[in-house]
Amino acid sequence: MMSMLAILISLGLLMYLAYRGITVLLLAPLMGALAVMLSGDGGLLLPIYTSTFMTALGGYVMQFLPIFLLGSLFGQLMADSGAANTLAHWIVRSVGERRAILTVVLACGLLTYGGVSLFVVAFAIYPVAVTLFKTAEVPKRLIPGTIALGAFTFTMTALPGTPAIQNAIPIPYYGTNVFAAPGLGVIAAAFMLTVGLWWLQRRAAQAKAAGEGFGDHVHASEDAAAADQAGKGRFSTMPVALALLPLLLVVGINAVFTYLVFPQVDFTFLKEQFPNLDPQKNLGLWSLIIALALACATLVVVRLGHWTDLKDTVNKGIFGFMLPLFNTASEVGYGAVIAGLAGFALIRDAVLNVAPSNPLISEAVAMNIMAGITGSSSGGLSIALQTLGADYLRMANEAGISPELLHRVAVMAAGGMDTLPHCGAIITLLAICKLTHRDSYKDIAAVTILVPLPALIIVITLGTLFGSF
16 A cells, blocks of 8 residues: 555656656666655665666667657757748748648648757747738637647547557557557547647637737737748748658658558568567567658758758757757656556555446557656656556457557557646747747647547547447
């Protein structure tokens, strides 16, 4: 009982202190140590740190470093080449300035589905959003929710083939790929997009009826400067086809290797040199690595002669992957420590028994809980799969449920409660928009929590009735 209480205290402090802005890099080992001490295993603290925490952290880094690195580099290349800006302005011209909310959602969705980091998207789209929302007289307080709908929801967890790290994390646990359960993913994405847009446009209509315009803000001069910069459109003369090409390559090359190339390769020749390697559990990651690498190389080549400082862009992209990777890896290390405590067995059994006849429900609950506690979809997903992934795969096999369906439910569930107020991505988004939780969190929560949860229920229901499709 004391061990279980120690875990709850540790998790509560982790959530509270992360909300207060303390880095997970420090919190994860400290809160893990606190849980060990309170559970009465203080004498094993250093062995647990070196053999459990660091082993789990290192294993995660070894597994996912290429995805984080290439994803960060690709996002920086898209931003500094002008491709992201070109695509944003192309969508503005195509959809229309008066349809501000739809335009921003589509711009964010296109960029994130193409592999651009959600943080890069937020920085790139915010100035465009300021211009559009002012023109359409839509309240600025709705900008964070609009960006969040386009970048943090359907393109992150539901659309098949999305290169978001959340969609890659289950691959080595379930032996799947980023296109898992494509039909269900499309249905869920359509639901989130449609209902999310309905919510935001309804809120805008209410504001218009009340006579509320864009609003007066203390950072009005900075917003004006950002809008002016967006209007100038740095590298806006870049052809739209070239700007779209890298995004299409990320998804297209990934699909080619996943469905056409790798299925034709006999990997038995690897057994002698890599006896512990299971190629089938790595093919999805290998496909994504190849796609991101080729997209980065293509973007560099097509913009030769137009880079202001290619070396600086590459350096920023490479350095930018480290903090997200080690934040998530530290959370995985923390989860491994917690999983080794006696009290965790009680928590694990309680979660696994939520719906013993349907592991999809149990998995959805576990992913939501861990994502909510950590304030991170990737962190919560990683911890849950590290500790419970093997159990869910076994239960799914026994129940005749495909790993692809298990994959899609896990990713979508991690994108449910992850955006509670202490979520680092939400705090960063509000800082970019120069707004507060009081101003905008209600609408962020509506489109990133209240909308994705019914979509998850739809996927579980359809998957249970008809299987993975």
